[in-house]
Amino acid sequence: MTQLDQTFAALSDGTRRAIIEKLALGEASLSDLASPFDMSQTAVSKHVRVLSDAGLVSVTKRGRTRYCSLQAAPMKDATDWLTTYQTFWTGSFESLARHIEGKEH
Amino acid sequence: MTQLDQTFAALSDGTRRAIIEKLALGEASLSDLASPFDMSQTAVSKHVRVLSDAGLVSVTKRGRTRYCSLQAAPMKDATDWLTTYQTFWTGSFESLARHIEGKEH
């Protein structure tokens, strides 16, 4: 699994995206993150582990509480990959073809 | 699985991203897509199936050949999700917090 693989895989689950959305508002503890969901805290803890393995979230322990916060870099890479091909999706196909062919020599 | 789940899951595999990169240059047959990879054509066919189930690629049959081409909409949704939170990653946290809180009333 490459970094990009892990990032997109982490984003492919609605629970994990909801966690990211909440963390975008600021740091949160694991129990804060878990409370809205209809699943065990262990399950949420596992989702956070997936996010942190992918480097999207960092976890720091203060007392008995773990605080989670977002990490920018890997998600920026995913955004960059998508926006490169966005050129195609928005219709300016020819310029993208030139862009990609340009990389190959 | 929601549409966004499927889109991100489809993008989480390097082989599938390579297929998308090739299709960004234009339509290609399944055998064209399969040839660069060190795996069976059946495996590549399955990857294309994942992409087409997610709506990222459309397949049309002409004669005995299947031609694949990119579909914009679902990937744009993924890009949109990411760029919403990009506001955070690029550092302008306060404005994102206002943006998200604004959606909730």
Add this chain to the structure above:
DNA sequence: CTGTTACTGAACTTATTGGTTGACTAAATA
């Protein structure tokens, strides 16, 4: 008509995912 090419489908294997429960450690509180 015969052979080859372009695929699909079914059956199978192995690994990973997303969830559970129960037992545990560590920190705060009464």
Add this chain to the structure above:
DNA sequence: TATTTAGTCAACCAATAAGTTCAGTAACAG
């Protein structure tokens, strides 16, 4: 000190993913 709270870890389960092989269909080429 005793209890609750925050969280992890290990074991387990069912479902899915990513690959394989083999057999088959459909279309083109000789």
